[in-house]
Amino acid sequence: MKISIIKIGGNVIDFPDKLEEFLDQFSKFPGKKILVHGGGIMASRFGESLGVMPEMIDGRRITDKDTLDVVTMVYAGLINKNIVAKLQALRVNAIGMTGADGNVIRSIKRPVKGIDYGYVGDIEDVDTKLIKHLLSFDLIPVLSAITHDQQGQLLNTNADSIASALATNLAKEHEVNLYYCFNKSGVLLDEKNENSIIPLINEDIYEELKQENVIHSGMIPKLDNAFEALQKGVNHVWIGKAENLLLSTKGKLSGTIIERHRYDLY
Amino acid sequence: MKISIIKIGGNVIDFPDKLEEFLDQFSKFPGKKILVHGGGIMASRFGESLGVMPEMIDGRRITDKDTLDVVTMVYAGLINKNIVAKLQALRVNAIGMTGADGNVIRSIKRPVKGIDYGYVGDIEDVDTKLIKHLLSFDLIPVLSAITHDQQGQLLNTNADSIASALATNLAKEHEVNLYYCFNKSGVLLDEKNENSIIPLINEDIYEELKQENVIHSGMIPKLDNAFEALQKGVNHVWIGKAENLLLSTKGKLSGTIIERHRYDLY
Numbered sequence: 001m002k003i004s005i006i007k008i009g010g011n012v013i014d015f016p017d018k019l020e021e022f023l024d025q026f027s028k029f030p031g032k033k034i035l036v037h038g039g040g041i042m043a044s045r046f047g048e049s050l051g052v053m054p055e056m057i058d059g060r061r062i063t064d065k066d067t068l069d070v071v072t073m074v075y076a077g078l079i080n081k082n083i084v085a086k087l088q089a090l091r092v093n094a095i096g097m098t099g100a101d102g103n104v105i106r107s108i109k110r111p112v113k114g115i116d117y118g119y120v121g122d123i124e125d126v127d128t129k130l131i132k133h134l135l136s137f138d139l140i141p142v143l144s145a146i147t148h149d150q151q152g153q154l155l156n157t158n159a160d161s162i163a164s165a166l167a168t169n170l171a172k173e174h175e176v177n178l179y180y181c182f183n184k185s186g187v188l189l190d191e192k193n194e195n196s197i198i199p200l201i202n203e204d205i206y207e208e209l210k211q212e213n214v215i216h217s218g219m220i221p222k223l224d225n226a227f228e229a230l231q232k233g234v235n236h237v238w239i240g241k242a243e244n245l246l247l248s249t250k251g252k253l254s255g256t257i258i259e260r261h262r263y264d265l266y
Numbered sequence: 267m268k269i270s271i272i273k274i275g276g277n278v279i280d281f282p283d284k285l286e287e288f289l290d291q292f293s294k295f296p297g298k299k300i301l302v303h304g305g306g307i308m309a310s311r312f313g314e315s316l317g318v319m320p321e322m323i324d325g326r327r328i329t330d331k332d333t334l335d336v337v338t339m340v341y342a343g344l345i346n347k348n349i350v351a352k353l354q355a356l357r358v359n360a361i362g363m364t365g366a367d368g369n370v371i372r373s374i375k376r377p378v379k380g381i382d383y384g385y386v387g388d389i390e391d392v393d394t395k396l397i398k399h400l401l402s403f404d405l406i407p408v409l410s411a412i413t414h415d416q417q418g419q420l421l422n423t424n425a426d427s428i429a430s431a432l433a434t435n436l437a438k439e440h441e442v443n444l445y446y447c448f449n450k451s452g453v454l455l456d457e458k459n460e461n462s463i464i465p466l467i468n469e470d471i472y473e474e475l476k477q478e479n480v481i482h483s484g485m486i487p488k489l490d491n492a493f494e495a496l497q498k499g500v501n502h503v504w505i506g507k508a509e510n511l512l513l514s515t516k517g518k519l520s521g522t523i524i525e526r527h528r529y530d531l532y
Contacts, residue, residue, distance in 0.1 A: 046316070046339075049315070049316045049317070050312070050315045050316060051315070069344055072343050072344050072347050072348070073312075073339035073340060073343035073344045074339060074343070075343070076342070076343040076346075076347045077338050077339040077340070077341070077342040077343020077344065077346075077347075078335055078338050078339045078343065080342075080343075081338050081342045081343075081364055081366055081367075081412060081420055082338070082420065084364070084366045084367055084414075085366045085414040085418050085419060085420050086418045088366055088369050088414060088416055088418070089416060089417050089418035093368060093369060094367070094368075095367040095368045095396070096363075096364070096366075096367050097361070097362075098347055098350070098362070100347060100350045100351045100354055100360075100362075101347075101350055101360070101361040101362050102359060102360075102361045102405060103354050103359060129403075130361070130403070130405065133399065133403055137395075137396070137399055139368060139396065146347060148350075148351040148354060150355060151355050152351050152352045152354070152355035153351060154347055154348065154351050
């Protein structure tokens with residue numbers, strides 16, 4: 001079975017038009033597929049209305065008990081179920097889930113080392129039995145960024161990590177491709193020029209681009225994660241804009257494909 | 267396959283201790299089972315914090331757009347996912363859902379006849395394919411009281427109606443029993459005496475009890491719904507307190523069993 005895992009975040013979810021356009025493309029995306037979504041600004045907005053102020057350290061949300069309730073409501077409730085309803089309208093038989101449902105993703109509350117992130121989960125175990133059953137019945141899992149510790153506690157968990165953990169687990173038995181939608185057209189040669197997409201990156205090219213300082217700062221952890229997924233058996237990782245997702249299946253230059261080896265080694 | 271469908275409402279969900287005790291009993295409840303839950307006061311509480319005031323007509327919530335967002339967040343997010351996590355801790359392989367997931371329950375927005383209930387769904391179609399798959403894989407579906415119209419719109423839907431619609435659909439192929447947990451020990455001969463439970467009601471007894479005015483007002487629609495489910499093939503309907511649920515499986519007097527015919531007709 002060939003499986004595509006597609007991750008979207010706030011830069012799609014926060015804009016109704018973009019979300020609609022993305023879901024239309026997702027509905028046409030060929031083959032078995034899984035959607036993973038994060039939260040975006042909606043959780044902060046609802047939290048603020050409830051008097052729960054977002055506290056961020058190093059770009060990460062500190063998840064106290066009230067914030068956990070807010071993200072559970074917004075991610076697993078409002079966003080997840082609206083995505084499911086919209087996909088059902090497009091005749092995609094979606095089923096919304098968290099990592100707690102079917103015990104798909106078990107995490108542990110992040111240990112306190114200097115910073116107490118609160119109810120944030122670091123993924124420990126992935127059990128894709130349910131996911132595989134659902135895919136075999138032509139259901140499309142839609143996962144929100146909530147997991148659990150199997151002791152009754154929900155945990156706020158990074159959506160990129162969920163996509164990657166699912167991908168590497170499923171890659172043990174299946175051909176898995178991972179698609180990260182983000183706010184740029186891909187990895188760019190010139191970060192000010194959205195047309196300067198680097199179409200293909202492998203380990204050798206990555207090393208060169210880092211040495212030449214073309215790839216730096218925030219892009220490095222993203223690509224390190226991508227290569228980690230490839231090392232664990234994922235076939236390729238694509239990063240680009242949500243609106244170009246479908247082009248990538250048509251062999252068109254639509255973003256950056258990350259592969260482990262050079263093409264000429266095949 | 268023998269399937270039990272158990273419905274809980276605010277009188278369980280609103281009290282953490284009662285919910286914990288109920289989930290423990292639910293985990294021990296024998297055989298294939300489905301949990302259906304409503305909302306309770308939590309939706310009103312969160313709504314008020316967000317400046318969304320609950321508007322009720324004849325005990326029914328008027329669901330405007332903001333209220334729909336609140337119930338979606340609270341029912342399908344906060345309550346549903348916390349129940350799933352707690353069941354997973356009890357090693358019950360729960361999967362939380364709405365009627366939109368897997369297109370299990372399609373509703374239509376209630377037509378305006380005098381009162382505009384807003385985004386309230388009246389159930390049109392039930393498709394239990396996914397539910398049956400899940401049960402056959404030993405997963406335990408946990409449904410919140412949200413459905414969809416298959417045109418992208420989520421709809422707030424009565425949890426009793428969801429339980430009953432699932433039960434009558436599954437009863438076409440399976441032996442289905444329906445359990446409604448509510449705030450009394452059962453149908454009472456003397457409504458002020460919780461020990462005066464009527465253990466068994468069939469159509470003949472129901473007629474007598476109505477004529478003698480033992481059963482009146484709010485209990486009548488409840489029992490009418492129960493008999494409707496029986497007429498559509500449900501095996502028996504139990505009503506009683508959540509804390510007595512497990513007794514009912516041990517042949518103990520724990521609530522009222524509603525059956526279509528007298529025992530002596532069997």
